[in-house]
Every structure is written in structure tokens, then in C-alpha cells.
Amino acid sequence: MRILLVKPQTELLVARRLQEGFLHLEPLELEIVAGGIPKENDVRILDLSVENKPLSVFKKKIADYKPQMIGFSAYSNTFHVVKQLSLIAKECDSAVITIAGGIHATLQPKDFAIKSIDIIVRGEGGTVISNIIKRFHACEELHYGSAVLSPSDTDFEQKAEEETPFYPPIEQIPMARRDLVDRSKYFCVWTSSSTGRLDTIFPRVASMRTSQGCPFSCSFCVIHRVMRKKYLRRRPEDVIDEIAGLKEDYIYFVDDEMFVDAHRVQRIAELLIERNIRKKYISWARSDTIVKHPELFRLWKKAGLDVVYVGLESMNKAALDEYNKKIFVETNRKAVAILKDIDIMLHAAFIVRPDFSAEAFKNLEATIAEISPAEITFTVLSPSPGTQIWNDNMNDFICDPFKYYDCMHTLVPTKLTLRRFYQHFGRLYSLALRSNPLRMNRTKMPFSDLVRAIVKGAKYVFSLYLIYKDYPPTMWLKSGAEQRKLCETDKIKT
Ligand code: B12
Ligand code: SF4
Structure with a gap:
């Protein structure tokens, strides 16, 4: 399976100038998620925060790599960017599976309840992603348990409100694919x-x-x-x-x-x-x-x-x-x-x-x-x-x-x-x-x-x-x- 993990770009000038001038850290969250993906799959990370023309880079990546699954991470200041990117992804290929994870998905899963997002992961993602992929290969429902939600679920609203995010014992978290x-x-x-x-x-x-x-x-x-x-x-x-x-x-x-x-x-x-x-x-x-x-x-x-x-x-x-x-x-x-x-x-x-x-x-x-x-x-x-x-x-x-x-x-x-x-x-x-x-x-x-x-x-x-x-x-x-x-x-x- 071809999996693309995407870090969205920050759009505000001040945040970009901070990154250009003083401090730009690697997308550790996606490296850890990638670390949890079983070896027989192909995985790439696309960090749009280092790109000058993020949207065209994203579209080109989809056209060239043809991912079957795309995982996005987002803080609260970039969740609207993830919404936009997921729409583009679905326009390019309606069959691609889109996943939203990270701090904002954990805090406010309801914000990702849109047609272009298939699954929302709350909490730690490196351990969860391997299960999602196994389920995909076994043709099972991809959303499971308390922390992997699907907006199409009938009880989505209630689960998003009541369930707690998932955190495994820390030694189970995979090593980052740096x-x-x-x-x-x-x-x-x-x-x-x-x-x-x-x-x-x-x-x-x-x-x-x-x-x-x-x-x-x-x-x-x-x-x-x-x-x-x-x-x-x-x-x-x-x-x-x-x-x-x-x-x-x-x-x-x-x-x-x-x-x-x-x-x-x-x-x-x-x-x-x-x-x-x-x-x-x-x-x-x-x-x-x-x-x-x-x-x-x-x-x-x-x-x-x-x-x-x-x-x-x-x-x-x-x-x-x-x-x-x-x-x-x-x-x-x-x-x-x-x-x-x-x-x-x-x-x-x-x-x-x-x-x-x-x-x-x-x-x-x-x-x-x-x-x-x-x-x-x-x-x-x-x-x-x-x-x-x-x-x-x-x-x-x-x-x-x-x-x-x-x-x-x-x-x-x-x-x-x-x-x-x-x-x-x-x-x-x-x-x-x-x-x-x-x-x-x-x-x-x-x-x-x-x-x-x-x-x-x-x-x-x-x-x-x-x-x-x-x-x-x-x-x-x-x-x-x-x-x-x-x-x-x-x-x-x-
Ligand atoms: C280091 C850090 C920074 C770095 C940059 C980090 C980076 N790479 O971009 C710096 C210092 C520049 C920074 C700046 C800011 N930060 Co900051 N930062 C952090 C900090 C301390 C650690 C982030 C990190 O690397 N975590 C380690 C990774 C591995 O953990 P993770 O992101 O949670 O990822 C796991 C899961 O969420 C999940 N997951 C994540 N993505 C995905 C994707 C998929 C598909 C799946 C399945 C799962 C999944 O699995 C991951 C692996 O375990 C966090 C605190 C925190 N605990 O997150 C605050 C935090 C993210 N920052 C925050 C804020 C507010 C900011 C600023 C907006 C303001 C500020 N404090 O200056 C700026 C904005 C910068 C920007 N460019 O947008 C807030 C965000 C709150 C929110 N509602 O989004 C946090 C949570 C701090 C807080 N205490 O409130 N930050
Ligand atoms: S709650 Fe903890 S991590 Fe957050 S600002 Fe206070 S001391 Fe720091």
C-alpha cells in the first residue's frame, strides 16, 4: 500500500518568518506514525511547511506517487488547511483514504466531520496506524475502538464527545522514521x-x-x-x-x-x-x-x-x-x-x-x-x-x-x-x-x-x-x- 503522511503549511506570515529565521523542527509526529507502518507498505512524508508553493507541491505529489492513503497531522492553527488539502486529495482521487490526526483531531474531532475526511485518530498515532492498515488489508471497518472515529458513524457525535483519546504504554510507541x-x-x-x-x-x-x-x-x-x-x-x-x-x-x-x-x-x-x-x-x-x-x-x-x-x-x-x-x-x-x-x-x-x-x-x-x-x-x-x-x-x-x-x-x-x-x-x-x-x-x-x-x-x-x-x-x-x-x-x- 502507498501511504503519504502530510504536515500542513502554516499560512500566517509571522509563523512562516519564525520558521525561516529561527526555528524549524522536523515533523516528528509523522515520523513516529510512519514508524508504526508495517514494512511491506511504502510510506512517504511530505512536509508542506518547508515548501514555498505548498498546494502545487501537494497536487504534484498526489499525481506522481498516487497514494492510496493520506494521513494529515494538524494543530489548531492548521486544521482548516487540512480540510482544504483533504478536499484536493479527494478531487484528485475519490478512492483515496484520508486520515486526520494530531493535537486538533484529539481535542476537537468534530471539526473534521467533513466528507473529505474518512477517519479521525485521537491520541497516539504510531501504534494505531498499523491496526488501521491491517484492517484495510483484511477489508474490515477501518474505524475501531474509542480513538479511531469515522464522521460517517451514526454515533460519531456521541463518541467524539464522550470517548477518551488513546495512549498506549510509551515503550510501544514506534521509533521515528527520521x-x-x-x-x-x-x-x-x-x-x-x-x-x-x-x-x-x-x-x-x-x-x-x-x-x-x-x-x-x-x-x-x-x-x-x-x-x-x-x-x-x-x-x-x-x-x-x-x-x-x-x-x-x-x-x-x-x-x-x-x-x-x-x-x-x-x-x-x-x-x-x-x-x-x-x-x-x-x-x-x-x-x-x-x-x-x-x-x-x-x-x-x-x-x-x-x-x-x-x-x-x-x-x-x-x-x-x-x-x-x-x-x-x-x-x-x-x-x-x-x-x-x-x-x-x-x-x-x-x-x-x-x-x-x-x-x-x-x-x-x-x-x-x-x-x-x-x-x-x-x-x-x-x-x-x-x-x-x-x-x-x-x-x-x-x-x-x-x-x-x-x-x-x-x-x-x-x-x-x-x-x-x-x-x-x-x-x-x-x-x-x-x-x-x-x-x-x-x-x-x-x-x-x-x-x-x-x-x-x-x-x-x-x-x-x-x-x-x-x-x-x-x-x-x-x-x-x-x-x-x-x-x-x-x-x-x-
Ligand atoms: C515543539 C513544539 C513547537 C515547536 C514546533 C514543532 C513543530 N514540529 O512544528 C515550536 C517551538 C516552533 C512551536 C511553536 C508553536 N506552538 Co508548539 N508545541 C511544541 C510541543 C512542545 C511539542 C510538539 C511535538 O513535536 N510533539 C511530539 C509529537 C510526536 O507529538 P504529537 O504532535 O502529539 O503527535 C502524536 C499524536 O498527536 C498523533 N498524531 C499526530 N499527527 C498525526 C497524524 C496522523 C495521520 C495520525 C494517525 C496520528 C497523528 O501521533 C503522534 C505520534 O505519537 C507541543 C506540545 C505537544 N505535546 O504537542 C506544542 C504545541 C503543539 N504548540 C502549540 C502552540 C500553540 C504553538 C504556537 C501556535 C504558539 C507558540 N507556543 O509559540 C507556535 C506555532 C508554530 C507553527 N509553526 O505553527 C500548542 C498547540 C495547541 C493547539 N490547540 O493546537 C501545543 C500543544 C502546546 C500547548 N501546550 O498548548 N511549537
Ligand atoms: S500545563 Fe504543563 S505543559 Fe502546559 S504550560 Fe503548564 S506546565 Fe507547561
Whole structure:
């Protein structure tokens, strides 16, 4: 059987500029699904997010490869692209079987209840896909169990509402088929150097997952909804074997919260050191974990951990409480100090709220000065389906809450006019870029990388200042409820 797995393209300019300039990771989700496909089948991965003309590339691939089954993955910001692609696929060949999987299918399967999607997979796909294919060969119904749904099912609505997504024991998840993608396309900007010199700041990067899920319940995050609070951890030995087998020397851990189980991650670091595996790593971690286990991070520094992404979110107690972070402002400050002391580069992620006043933006500017040098990024608080803030805001959207869900476009009214909001937002990024570690630490790097970083950085910041132009012009100089009055989202299906 010929199977094509497709990662949809992101359509918003800001998201594309992020991918072109700073960070573009491989489609690990599809590589894992491909890993579960029995060997006698032929499988290809088409990552449309690396293509300049994704639609024509997609059509050509269908014409040349003639897939019998197409599996799409989607986050909430790309599910409408998957709808469009599945329609094209069916127009090219009405017999092709189309499958939708990934975060959005898991969260909101009903959104894929359209004629051009045959099956919806909720939860882990690498284990499920082999069953689907076996059933295909045995001419059995392809949708089965609680997590593989078909919109044509009579009880689809009820199943989509009631059934829980499927997660097998983590050791059953197949190994990623990394050979199916052009690995030269994936990179991540690297800003940490203990010698003051970097051969490149855009190294090729591999993604890896050592655990899945998170026991916390931050109000803006979908993970506890997607995984139903499960936290699945891989054995340290399995993690080490996978790392040792990776061609790339730079690794981005895509775990939701890798460091939750300190004992497990300590063992991973020890094994990396014992086996003399010399690679560089980026990971996410909560500030309270860093404060609780500074020695663990010291050990990881020895093992190669260069950068830690920390969702500091805010330096304001009320906001942290509202996000249900279960973290104090002081804990955030301590975590920043610990990482500095250990010489691990901090990547701090902050949330900008749509109700920010000019003063709130100024406070965040002061925070940039306080914590730099560090990589610092900002996202606009955006309701995602499956979260409490979605329920709280679902009658207030000022634009399509899926198409614009990139955590850069505000989905709900801003207190300032849209134009002023994005002037402030763009300025935050300008300041953050100026205080970036490469500049502040005067890191030596190839001249071509320096030029590339400046050009891409400028283009990115420029596109942020101009985000307000993606809304109707009548809205640009309006604030609050007036934006809501002008929008045409009442008909949006939520
Ligand atoms: C790494 C990461 C990124 C990377 C990019 C990753 C990439 N390759 O594109 C970066 C840092 C750039 C990023 C950016 C963003 N991200 Co992000 N990111 C993640 C993170 C932490 C891990 C993703 C990952 O690689 N997972 C590992 C893979 C293997 O797991 P998986 O995707 O779940 O796939 C499994 C199943 O879903 C299923 N499956 C998936 N696809 C398919 C397809 C088929 C056919 C089948 C059968 C099954 C199947 O099987 C897979 C294998 O087990 C997730 C959290 C998470 N747990 O997903 C957030 C997450 C996906 N990101 C999120 C968001 C909001 C964003 C941003 C929009 C905003 C932001 N945070 O900056 C941007 C947008 C970027 C863009 N280009 O669109 C949200 C999405 C929420 C939603 N409703 O869609 C998440 C869930 C975080 C969260 N806590 O809420 N992100
Ligand atoms: S700690 Fe991170 S992954 Fe866990 S719920 Fe909060 S934001 Fe989501």
C-alpha cells in the first residue's frame, strides 16, 4: 500500500518568518506514525511547511506517487488547511483514504466531520496506524475502538464527545522514521557558547521526545486536556539509545515537561556522561523545577544542556495565579539566577495579555532589562479549544479563532487600539533582540550567520509591528468592545 503522511503549511506570515529565521523542527509526529507502518507498505512524508508553493507541491505529489492513503497531522492553527488539502486529495482521487490526526483531531474531532475526511485518530498515532492498515488489508471497518472515529458513524457525535483519546504504554510507541525527511531543512538558532565562539548559530537540529504529557493544569495550555493529565516517561536507557543513534549533534527535546521526574532525568544525564555522548541540548522546564533541583541542572549542563526554555509567563502574581501556574514571582526570579549561575542559557517565554495597558507593556520592557542576556519571546494570550479560557472567551472573538491561532494575533479585543497594541508588541521583540545573548556576550560567529541573523531578525520584528494590518482596516484604530462590534465572527462555529 502507498501511504503519504502530510504536515500542513502554516499560512500566517509571522509563523512562516519564525520558521525561516529561527526555528524549524522536523515533523516528528509523522515520523513516529510512519514508524508504526508495517514494512511491506511504502510510506512517504511530505512536509508542506518547508515548501514555498505548498498546494502545487501537494497536487504534484498526489499525481506522481498516487497514494492510496493520506494521513494529515494538524494543530489548531492548521486544521482548516487540512480540510482544504483533504478536499484536493479527494478531487484528485475519490478512492483515496484520508486520515486526520494530531493535537486538533484529539481535542476537537468534530471539526473534521467533513466528507473529505474518512477517519479521525485521537491520541497516539504510531501504534494505531498499523491496526488501521491491517484492517484495510483484511477489508474490515477501518474505524475501531474509542480513538479511531469515522464522521460517517451514526454515533460519531456521541463518541467524539464522550470517548477518551488513546495512549498506549510509551515503550510501544514506534521509533521515528527520521530517514523519510530531508534533514537539512531543520534547524534552530543556537545562542549559547561557553568559549565565546560558535561555528554556526544555525545548526541542524533533531527533535526528540523522552516523555509525554504533564501533571500540571495551566489555564492556557491544552496538554492536560489532550493527555487527560497522564505523564508517560520513557526509560533512560531507551532515551540514551535513541540519542546515540541520532546523526545530529544538536537536539531539541519536545517533551511538554521533561524534568517532572527528577530521578529519571538525572539518570539520563548520568548515562550521557558515562557513555561519553557529546551533544548539545535544548529543553523546556518549569521555573519551580529549576529552583527545586539546581544540582540536576548543573549535572545536565555537564551532559550538554545549553539552553532551557522556561515559561515564566509573567512577573505578576495575579497573572500567574490566573494562569494556574502554581508558581510565585520569586520562584521565577530564583530560576533565572540559578540558570545564570550554572551558565545555562535562559529562553524566557512571556505572555502578553490582550488587556495590557501601555504601563503593562512598560513593565515587561523593564523585565527584559532585568533578566537579559537571555533569549526572550512573547506570545499573546490566546484561547485554544479545550481550555477554560476558550470557554470564557468564546463569545468575544474578533477574528477566526483557528486561522489566527498562532499566539501572535489577538483573538479577543485589546484594551489599546490594535495598532498601538502591536506597536508595543513589536517594541518588546526589538528590545529582546537587542538584549539577545549573542550580541550582549559578543559571541564570535561566521560573518554570513551574523548577516543572516540580522536580516531575519529585522524581517521578523517588522512583521510583528504590522500584525494589526491582518485585521479589517476599520478595526485598526479601535479598542475593546468597538473591535468586537466590527468583527464578523458571529457565524464562526465554535
Ligand atoms: C515543539 C513544539 C513547537 C515547536 C514546533 C514543532 C513543530 N514540529 O512544528 C515550536 C517551538 C516552533 C512551536 C511553536 C508553536 N506552538 Co508548539 N508545541 C511544541 C510541543 C512542545 C511539542 C510538539 C511535538 O513535536 N510533539 C511530539 C509529537 C510526536 O507529538 P504529537 O504532535 O502529539 O503527535 C502524536 C499524536 O498527536 C498523533 N498524531 C499526530 N499527527 C498525526 C497524524 C496522523 C495521520 C495520525 C494517525 C496520528 C497523528 O501521533 C503522534 C505520534 O505519537 C507541543 C506540545 C505537544 N505535546 O504537542 C506544542 C504545541 C503543539 N504548540 C502549540 C502552540 C500553540 C504553538 C504556537 C501556535 C504558539 C507558540 N507556543 O509559540 C507556535 C506555532 C508554530 C507553527 N509553526 O505553527 C500548542 C498547540 C495547541 C493547539 N490547540 O493546537 C501545543 C500543544 C502546546 C500547548 N501546550 O498548548 N511549537
Ligand atoms: S506546565 Fe507547561 S505543559 Fe504543563 S500545563 Fe503548564 S504550560 Fe502546559
